[in-house]
């Protein structure tokens with residue numbers, strides 16, 4: 001969904017870790033469900049720059065878009081918490 005909607009997204013990383021103060025889904029959708037994919041795609045769509053978004057999946061982790069993998073890893077370096085907050 002993200003690649004289709006945002007052709008300038010060249011890479012997407014999904015990690016089971018956290019960065020404070022990110023927009024996150026309100027519901028802890030089960031992994032692999034269409035509802036989770038749609039909720040994440042919605043948050044990416046509404047980000048300031050969808051091609052460089054960091055989106056939280058409640059009680060799960062992050063989905064991060066970028067121009068390429070280096071662009072993503074440079075932006076998250078030193079910011080990632082290995083513990084996902086459980087809400």
Ligand SMILES: [Zn+2]
Pocket residue numbers: 014015016031060061
């Ligand atoms: Zn996951």
